[in-house]
Each structure stands twice: as C-alpha cells, then as structure tokens.
Amino acid sequence: MTTHVSPPDADRAQRAARVEARLASQLGERLTRNTALREQHGRGEGLRDLAMPDLVAFPLSTEEVADIVRACAAERLPIIPFGAGTSLEGHVSAPFGGLSLDMTRMDKVLEINAESLDCRVQAGVTRLGLNAELKSLGLFFPLDPGANATLGGMAATRASGTNAVRYGTMREVVLGLTVVTPSGEVIQTGGRARKSSAGYDLTRLYIGSEGTLGVITEVAVRLFGVPEMVSSAVCQFADLQSAVGVVILALQMGLPLARIELADATTMLGFAKSAKLTEMAPLPTLFLEFHGGPKAVAEQIESFRDIADSFGAQGFQFAEREEDRTRLWKARHDAYYSGLALAPGCESLVTDACVPISALADCLKDCAAAAEASRLICPIVGHVGDGNFHMMPLFHPDHPDERARAEALAQEVGRIAQAYGGTCTGEHGIGVHKIDALVREHGPAVAVMQAIKHALDPHGLMNPGKTLPSV
Amino acid sequence: MTTHVSPPDADRAQRAARVEARLASQLGERLTRNTALREQHGRGEGLRDLAMPDLVAFPLSTEEVADIVRACAAERLPIIPFGAGTSLEGHVSAPFGGLSLDMTRMDKVLEINAESLDCRVQAGVTRLGLNAELKSLGLFFPLDPGANATLGGMAATRASGTNAVRYGTMREVVLGLTVVTPSGEVIQTGGRARKSSAGYDLTRLYIGSEGTLGVITEVAVRLFGVPEMVSSAVCQFADLQSAVGVVILALQMGLPLARIELADATTMLGFAKSAKLTEMAPLPTLFLEFHGGPKAVAEQIESFRDIADSFGAQGFQFAEREEDRTRLWKARHDAYYSGLALAPGCESLVTDACVPISALADCLKDCAAAAEASRLICPIVGHVGDGNFHMMPLFHPDHPDERARAEALAQEVGRIAQAYGGTCTGEHGIGVHKIDALVREHGPAVAVMQAIKHALDPHGLMNPGKTLPSV
Known part of the structure; x- marks a missing residue:
C-alpha cells in the first residue's frame, strides 16, 4: 500500500479549518475530521493507495450540498464526491486534500x-x-x-x-x-x-x-x-476462443440476450475455492440470462443452444427458479472477491478494456499472452456481450516488483484494446490511473475536455487530479 | 414567408469576399455566391422564412471542412452546417449571413x-x-x-x-x-x-x-x-384516449415493440385525400411493427391484440410481405406532406412535444383543446411509444393572423408538455423557434450550456442565433 503525500500546503489546513468553522453549526456531527473516517474516505477498492481528505461531510439534501460547495469554493478547498467507495480507479482519494462529500445519507x-x-x-x-x-x-x-x-x-x-x-x-x-x-x-x-x-x-x-x-x-x-419469464443458464467450452465465438454469433443474429458473461478457467478455480459453484469444471464458462414472454424465451434458448453446440458447448445447466438463478449470479458478482481469494493477501489492479465485439477473441488472446509473460495470476471475467472484459492481475502489496509488473500489464491491456479500436475503460472510468491512457486514446479531443473543465470549474476544485491531465 | 433582414454589416460583405478569395482555387465551383443556391440554403422545411448566407461551399473531406472553417474563423465569418435541409426548426438559415457548409457531397x-x-x-x-x-x-x-x-x-x-x-x-x-x-x-x-x-x-x-x-x-x-421476422399492423379506435391507453399498457407490460405510431382522425383524412390508405376510416389509428423470431413475434402480436381489444380496437390489418408493409409505412412517413395537402397553399409549424408516457393522454387532450380554440386545421401524428407527438397547425402564409395563431398554438403546446414534466422538443431541436422554450424548460442549466458554448466557440461563429440565447 502506498500513501500519497500531498504537496506541502500549510495554508490548506487553515482553509479547511475555516470551512469547518463555517459549516459546524449547520452540520454538527455530520462534518468531521476524525482520522479513521478520513482514512476510510481516502481510498476506494482496487489499488489501496491512501490519500486522505482534510474533512468528511455527510449532507442530507441538495441544499446542504450547495452550502458545502459554496463554503469550499469560498476557501478554494477541493471537493471529492464519495458514494459507496467501490470505485476501482482511485476516484475517491484526495491527493490534494479537501473535503470528502459522503453522499450515502442522501438515500431517499x-x-x-x-x-x-x-x-x-x-x-x-x-x-x-x-x-x-x-x-x-x-x-x-x-x-x-x-x-x-x-x-x-x-x-x-x-x-x-x-x-x-x-x-x-x-x-x-x-x-x-x-x-x-x-x-x-x-x-x-x-x-x-x-x-x-x-x-x-x-x-x-x-x-x-x-x-x-x-x-x-x-x-x-x-x-x-420485470419480464414475464427469466431463465438463467451456464455452459462451458474447451477454450476462450470458442466461448467468445458463440457470443459474437449470438449478437450478430440479434438474439436479445439480457446477460452474457464470461469467466475464464482461473476465475472458475476461484469460484470453486470460495465454495461457490464447486460442481463446475475449471473451464471457460458463459453465464447467460434470457428475458421475455415464455415463447420468446424458449425460442432464444433454442437458438442459443444451436450456436453454442456448434462451438462444442458442454455442461449446460438451466435455472428458472429465483434461488437457483441467484446462486449462479452471486458467484459471478463476487468474482472480484473470489479472484482475490486465489492469492490471499494480494491486491488486484482490475483492467477494463472494451473492444468491438469482432475483435474480442484476438484481443483476449493478446492480453492472455501478456498476462502469461507477467507471471502473475490473472483471472478474467467479462461482459462479453459489450466487448468488455476485466483482467485482474494479482500482486502482493509488499512486493514492489509484483506491483510494477501488474501496473505494466494493466497499461499493456489498455494499449492492446486501443490498438483494436477499443477503449482502456468500458465502465470503471479514468480516475487517477488511466489519465495517460485517455490522452493516448483521445488525442486532441482531450484539449476540448479540458476547455470544458476550465469553463465550468475555473479554480479546479472539483475532484482535482482525476480524469484529465491538469492544464 | 418572411425574409429575415440581417443587421446592416457592410464589413461582412468584405469579409465574405476575402474568405471566397482565400478558398477559390482550392474549391473551384464548389464555392459559390450564386443567388439561387444561397436562397436554397437560406431555409429548411417548416416555417419558410428566408435568411440567406453570403457563400455556399460543398466540401468533399474533413480536411476541406477544416480549411474552410479556418478561413472563416480568420475572417470572423459565421459558418452554418447544412445537411439535407429537412430541419423544421430553422437550423440551416443564416440570420447573420456567413458561409453555408453543404455536406451533401460528403456522401461516402x-x-x-x-x-x-x-x-x-x-x-x-x-x-x-x-x-x-x-x-x-x-x-x-x-x-x-x-x-x-x-x-x-x-x-x-x-x-x-x-x-x-x-x-x-x-x-x-x-x-x-x-x-x-x-x-x-x-x-x-x-x-x-x-x-x-x-x-x-x-x-x-x-x-x-x-x-x-x-x-x-x-x-x-x-x-x-435485419430481424428474422417483421410484421406490421394497423388498428383503429373510437377516440385518441383509447389508442394512447393501449400504448401505455403495452409499454408497461414490456412488449418489445419496434414501432408504435399514432395518427389522429385529421391525419387519416389527409392520407385518404393524398390517395394513400383510402380504405381506412378517419379514426385515430395505431401503426405497429413487431420484430423478432417467428415465435416471439407471434407472442407479441397475441399480447398486443389482447390489450388493443380491451380498448375496443377495430379494423386490424396485418402486413408481413415487404410491399404491403412499405405501403402502410409510406403513408405514415409522408404524413407531413399529406398534412399540408389538407389545405393547399398552407404552411405548417410542426410541434414536437414529448412527455412521460403516463401523461400522454392528458397532454394530448389539453393540446387538442388548444388546437380547437385556434380554429386551425391541426393534424396530429406521434411516436407515441416515446411519448412524442407532432401537431401540425396549418396556416396560410399570406394571412398574418393565421400565422400568429399557429405560432401561439405551437408555443402553447410546448408549455403544456413542460407542465406535464416533458419537453418542448423530443427530436426536432431548438433551432431559432424554441429558444425561449428552452430557457423556460432548463432555467439555470442554460447558463452552463452558454459557458460551454463560449469556451468552445469564443467568437460565436458556429451557427449563430441558434439553440441558445446569446450571452
């Protein structure tokens, strides 16, 4: 774990103190500089680098947020919005200090x-x-x-x-x-x-x-x-290319799949190790869900099976009862944690490449080769219907060399995706980790983004250090 | 027809001449100040008010567009992008003169x-x-x-x-x-x-x-x-409320309709008059299309008929062959022209309200009452699956009083939609006609739009007079 050292700024402590004084009576215990709370608000998931805010506030209404923002703006104190803290890209850290705006009590x-x-x-x-x-x-x-x-x-x-x-x-x-x-x-x-x-x-x-x-x-x-009928299924394949081939063909044929998710062999090992889906082989697996009227769902399943069979699908399991479906999907949802469980004590640097679906098989192949060269354990799960997949290089936080290899691999995955006409991030965002990748991906368009940022936030107070290179 | 008189700007003619000189050798006959062409580029459809550009250019590539934009920017000459010229909101007119950038030769x-x-x-x-x-x-x-x-x-x-x-x-x-x-x-x-x-x-x-x-x-x-199966249908109802009730229920039940369009009794009269769909009664009519596998389509049609029957649907016609479907949809597509045919010599001011679907029936009722009060012929067609409908008040361009009533009615329709939580424009845009309505709809957010406009186009050269109030 790395602790970010903010640039020395004696003045900032005073500005934070003035913001605190200004808001104290309005917010009471909902404004704090308690260290444990500041630490909790100084990092998300993924890389666990800590960069603590000076203050944490818990507003209850839009009007309170506006009051807090005005107080911070008057003192030029950064503001970092904070939700569930599940960002994987360092969005919620406070590399320039400031006030972490915890939105979780605005839960109506x-x-x-x-x-x-x-x-x-x-x-x-x-x-x-x-x-x-x-x-x-x-x-x-x-x-x-x-x-x-x-x-x-x-x-x-x-x-x-x-x-x-x-x-x-x-x-x-x-x-x-x-x-x-x-x-x-x-x-x-x-x-x-x-x-x-x-x-x-x-x-x-x-x-x-x-x-x-x-x-x-x-x-x-x-x-x-809620659809009249929901049916879940899993099926397994000898290799990743076959699993991906099924997805491409299903999409080209216009099957209106509600979910189509990929887990690679390593991920399936993780599921087995965390006592989830122990009955399944450690093979590339598709998790599926079909939504619609009963006849439409039956028709989708029939069409899908035809495609899957032509790629050698095995071990089809169907689940229509809610508890059975939940069990399948719970495993998929917990992939991040069961991935970590593959190497206790390790952290992960989750990648988020997304490519045109026709490039998915080749892109996965190149990324798997890069993963092998890194000598790290790298489970892969993916929202393959969107061409989006997450590789999770695992590294021990006390081994700088492992971390360096994980970081290099993550950058490489982004570059590979970009070379296939895709993006370094399908859904996790840029945060602090992918700013260079954004510049590589969007070139001169980044200057347009910066112009918008400068026009709307001329003092750079909103979540500084994230998303865009500073001007 | 009103002719817009640009603010007197002797200097502008000279700037246009310099732009022309700068680009002449590069563009040849693809840069012109021919009056007929300038007139053709001085208005779209809908209100036929004319505001002519000084020049018309026909670029062939992105690079040529960039050259033209740089030349205009150097001379502070406005640029008005022009596509097929089918805008209904005055987007392509040139109220401050400038260069009309006709994109139609970039057709690869x-x-x-x-x-x-x-x-x-x-x-x-x-x-x-x-x-x-x-x-x-x-x-x-x-x-x-x-x-x-x-x-x-x-x-x-x-x-x-x-x-x-x-x-x-x-x-x-x-x-x-x-x-x-x-x-x-x-x-x-x-x-x-x-x-x-x-x-x-x-x-x-x-x-x-x-x-x-x-x-x-x-x-x-x-x-x-292309879906495995496409089936079109029409059915008619005693009143607008019943037709809309069917749409709301079908959407709530999650029927994946590909198209669901409404034509009111007046529009159906127009279709009959233009020799299209003469066999159908002048009653509110839904035009439908179902896409999917054969079983899914059959299931959708069955579910839809159940709903439609409960609202007293009559005159169901189905069309599966492409030529039959085309005939049905051609009538719907030409609604603008068959609407105009209801009152030869008239122009129209097409409204574009879009509201939450649950408010559609009430909104249409209020708008119909406003239309009746206007004493103008006002056919209505609508993309009712999106809560979007177009009322077309017809007015004779030589009768200023009719035009004034049409304009007042159009404003009123926008206000009614906004009062139901909707928008004055679902798909046609703001252009020159709805800037006040935009301000009413988005209030202080318009200042954010203006800040973006100012940051990206500080000299206000891109399609001036459109979309936003000038700062």
Whole structure:
C-alpha cells in the first residue's frame, strides 16, 4: 500500500479549518475530521493507495450540498464526491486534500412513477436499495455493476455491468440529474420525457465526469417491467476462443440476450475455492440470462443452444427458479472477491478494456499472452456481450516488483484494446490511473475536455487530479 | 414567408469576399455566391422564412471542412452546417449571413464492420443511402425520422423517429464522431467499442448541439441485424384516449415493440385525400411493427391484440410481405406532406412535444383543446411509444393572423408538455423557434450550456442565433 503525500500546503489546513468553522453549526456531527473516517474516505477498492481528505461531510439534501460547495469554493478547498467507495480507479482519494462529500445519507427514493416507468432518487441510493423498493411494483432497475454502488456514483463513472447488453449503461438509462455546480448553484438536467432535443446534453456530460464538473445530488432513471419469464443458464467450452465465438454469433443474429458473461478457467478455480459453484469444471464458462414472454424465451434458448453446440458447448445447466438463478449470479458478482481469494493477501489492479465485439477473441488472446509473460495470476471475467472484459492481475502489496509488473500489464491491456479500436475503460472510468491512457486514446479531443473543465470549474476544485491531465 | 433582414454589416460583405478569395482555387465551383443556391440554403422545411448566407461551399473531406472553417474563423465569418435541409426548426438559415457548409457531397460510406455491427460514414450520407448499402449484408440502420436526412444532420439535432422505441435515438446509436472544432482542429470522439467510460462524453455533447459547437464530418453508428421476422399492423379506435391507453399498457407490460405510431382522425383524412390508405376510416389509428423470431413475434402480436381489444380496437390489418408493409409505412412517413395537402397553399409549424408516457393522454387532450380554440386545421401524428407527438397547425402564409395563431398554438403546446414534466422538443431541436422554450424548460442549466458554448466557440461563429440565447 502506498500513501500519497500531498504537496506541502500549510495554508490548506487553515482553509479547511475555516470551512469547518463555517459549516459546524449547520452540520454538527455530520462534518468531521476524525482520522479513521478520513482514512476510510481516502481510498476506494482496487489499488489501496491512501490519500486522505482534510474533512468528511455527510449532507442530507441538495441544499446542504450547495452550502458545502459554496463554503469550499469560498476557501478554494477541493471537493471529492464519495458514494459507496467501490470505485476501482482511485476516484475517491484526495491527493490534494479537501473535503470528502459522503453522499450515502442522501438515500431517499424521491418518487416512483410506475405508469411511466421512471423514478427519481437521491444520489446515495444504492441499486439494491432501489430494487428492494421496486419489487412489489413488478418493476426493476436493471444496471448491475456487481458492487452495490450508489446511483450517483454509477452516474459519475458511467457504470454499467451485466445487464448492459440488453438494457444499456448509465448513459442510456438516466433521464435527468440534479447537479450542484462548482460555484454552488443547483441545476436540473434532462427531464422525465424519454427523449429530448432541448439544448446541449448536460445529462450525458455529467455522466462519466467523475465528480470533476459538479456534484450529482439526484438521479432520475428509467425503470423496466420485470419480464414475464427469466431463465438463467451456464455452459462451458474447451477454450476462450470458442466461448467468445458463440457470443459474437449470438449478437450478430440479434438474439436479445439480457446477460452474457464470461469467466475464464482461473476465475472458475476461484469460484470453486470460495465454495461457490464447486460442481463446475475449471473451464471457460458463459453465464447467460434470457428475458421475455415464455415463447420468446424458449425460442432464444433454442437458438442459443444451436450456436453454442456448434462451438462444442458442454455442461449446460438451466435455472428458472429465483434461488437457483441467484446462486449462479452471486458467484459471478463476487468474482472480484473470489479472484482475490486465489492469492490471499494480494491486491488486484482490475483492467477494463472494451473492444468491438469482432475483435474480442484476438484481443483476449493478446492480453492472455501478456498476462502469461507477467507471471502473475490473472483471472478474467467479462461482459462479453459489450466487448468488455476485466483482467485482474494479482500482486502482493509488499512486493514492489509484483506491483510494477501488474501496473505494466494493466497499461499493456489498455494499449492492446486501443490498438483494436477499443477503449482502456468500458465502465470503471479514468480516475487517477488511466489519465495517460485517455490522452493516448483521445488525442486532441482531450484539449476540448479540458476547455470544458476550465469553463465550468475555473479554480479546479472539483475532484482535482482525476480524469484529465491538469492544464 | 418572411425574409429575415440581417443587421446592416457592410464589413461582412468584405469579409465574405476575402474568405471566397482565400478558398477559390482550392474549391473551384464548389464555392459559390450564386443567388439561387444561397436562397436554397437560406431555409429548411417548416416555417419558410428566408435568411440567406453570403457563400455556399460543398466540401468533399474533413480536411476541406477544416480549411474552410479556418478561413472563416480568420475572417470572423459565421459558418452554418447544412445537411439535407429537412430541419423544421430553422437550423440551416443564416440570420447573420456567413458561409453555408453543404455536406451533401460528403456522401461516402467509409467502412462497414458487419462482424461487430458498426459502420462509419461521411456526414452527408443519408439514412436511405446507408440502408441501400447495408441491405445485401442482412444489416440495417434503424433510425427513421421520416425525411431522408443526412446522418450528420440527424446527429446534430439528436434525431430519432419511428423506430426509437426499440432501437433508441441518435444519442444511443452513435458510437463516435469526427468533428472540426470552431478553430479548425479535427478531433475524434468516442470509438468503436459499444461502451466507454474514457473521459467526458463529447460524442453526446456534439449530438444535439445543432452545429453550434463545431462541424460533424463523420459519424460512426451501431447497426442491427435485419430481424428474422417483421410484421406490421394497423388498428383503429373510437377516440385518441383509447389508442394512447393501449400504448401505455403495452409499454408497461414490456412488449418489445419496434414501432408504435399514432395518427389522429385529421391525419387519416389527409392520407385518404393524398390517395394513400383510402380504405381506412378517419379514426385515430395505431401503426405497429413487431420484430423478432417467428415465435416471439407471434407472442407479441397475441399480447398486443389482447390489450388493443380491451380498448375496443377495430379494423386490424396485418402486413408481413415487404410491399404491403412499405405501403402502410409510406403513408405514415409522408404524413407531413399529406398534412399540408389538407389545405393547399398552407404552411405548417410542426410541434414536437414529448412527455412521460403516463401523461400522454392528458397532454394530448389539453393540446387538442388548444388546437380547437385556434380554429386551425391541426393534424396530429406521434411516436407515441416515446411519448412524442407532432401537431401540425396549418396556416396560410399570406394571412398574418393565421400565422400568429399557429405560432401561439405551437408555443402553447410546448408549455403544456413542460407542465406535464416533458419537453418542448423530443427530436426536432431548438433551432431559432424554441429558444425561449428552452430557457423556460432548463432555467439555470442554460447558463452552463452558454459557458460551454463560449469556451468552445469564443467568437460565436458556429451557427449563430441558434439553440441558445446569446450571452
């Protein structure tokens, strides 16, 4: 674990103290400089490097966020929005100190419009929290990044997950946002209509802006009716190329799969080791889900089996009862933790390459070769229906050489994906780790991003050190 | 027809002449100040007000666009991108003069990646042109705004059309863009991966920016496999409320309809008058399309009929053969022209309200009452699956009172939609006609849009007078 040493800034402590004094009576115990809390807010998941904020605040409302932002702006103190803390890219660390804005107490579902299939929540509502409230209405919010992230955090990183192949990413399902701008003004973006051509798409600009342009305080999203029928399945293949070949063909034929996920042999070993899915062989495995009317689901399964059989699929298992489906998907969801369990004491540096689906097999092959050369354990899971996969090089935090090899491999995976016309990040974001990769990927377009950043946050107070190279 | 009188600007003629001199040898006959061509480029469809540019250029490549933009920037001459000229909102007029950049000769399909279901085209490629090239590959580009618009124009206005309920709008299907910035730099946004979290979403920022932030010169879009089976249908209802009730229920039940379009009784009269669909009664009518495997389509139709029957549907007609489907949809596509045919010599001011689907019935009722009060003929068609409908108040251009009533009604329709939580424009954009409505809809967020505009186009040269109030 590395501890980030902020640039010496004696003045900053005084500015933080003045912000604290200004907000103390309003926030009471919801504003703190307790060290344990600051430490907890100084890092996310993934690389566990610590960079502590000076203060942590727990606002309850958009108005309070605006008050806090104005107080920080007056003292030029950085602001770092913090959701569930499950970012893998260092988004929530505070390399320049400042105030960590913990949104988790803004956890109210504000309205559910069952008739028009939308809802509005505070940014700290988690996807499981929202789905618990929706269940009795026969509705669900499909996005599922594995972690029980907050909707604000998912919007800020343009998250997606296992259902994106059918239901889209945060880019597609968010209808509108409430945002506190860097100067502390409250704006509404988007609206409740499913589509709009009214002016610049600020909703999509804030989605994926990683807290660098303002604080997302409310999120309106589309909802979906729970499908009449849901059927899950797994099947296994002799090699990765066959598994990927099935995915490409299924997508080309337009099968409306709801989920199609890949786990490689190493990942399956991890599942077995964590006592999940012990009955399955350590072979490349596809996890599938089919949604629709009973006849449509039967038709999809039949078409899928035809394709899978032609690539030598084995060990088909189907699960229609909810508890059986849950067991299959729980294993897939916990892949990050069962991956870590393959080498106790290790940390991981999760990659996030995403390529055109036709390039997926070749890209995976090149990345597997790079992984082998690194001599690290590297389980792979993937949202292969989107061409997105995560390789998890495991390294021991006390072995600088292992860490260096893991970091080099992660960079290499990004470069390989870019060479295939893809991106270094499909859903985790840039954070602190991928700024160089962003520049490589988008070239002169990064200057346009910087111009927008400078126009909207001229003093660089919103989550500094993340997403873009500093000007 | 009103002719816009530009503010007197003796200097502008000289600046235009210098731009012309600078580009003459490079562009030859592809740069002109021919009056007929300038007039043709001085207005779109919809309100036929004329505001002529000083010059019209026909670039062939991104590099030429960059050269033209640099020449105009050096002389501070406005640039107005021009696609098929089918905008209904005055986007292509030149109220401050300048150079109209006609993109229609940039009409090459640059690459089709059948395996990964994407392609890249020059901005002047039309949707029908693209689909002609895709046909033999079993692929199609689904977006269909009626007019044979260019993909660049569709991106610039965030267009959608009849298939959006299933396939999304330009916001969802565009993967990336090539853009010439206001200073003449060429940038690439997005990429070929289906999803990305790499930095700010410039793709979505330029989509819907109506030529005010740069010139879109290339567009990469997702493609889709032609469904195994396509079945079209129409059915009629005693009143609008019943037709809309069917749509709401079908969406809530998650029926994956590919198209669900509404035409009101007046529109059906127009279809009959233009010798299209003469056999159908002048009653509110739904036009439908079902895509999928044969069993899935049969299941969808069965479910849909159950819902429709419960609302008293009559006159169901099904069409599976392509020529029969084409006839049905041709009528729907030509609704704008058959609407105009209801009152020969009239023009129309097409509204574009879009509301949450649960509010659609009430919103339509209020708008119909406003239409009746206006004493104008007002056919209504709608992409009702998205909550989007177009009312077309017809007025005679020589009757200022009729035009005033049409304009007041159009404003009122926008206000009604906004009061129901919707937008004044679902897919046509702001242009010159809806700037006040945008301010009403987005309030302080408009200042954020203006800050972005100012940062990226500090001299205000890109399509001035459109989209945003001037600062």
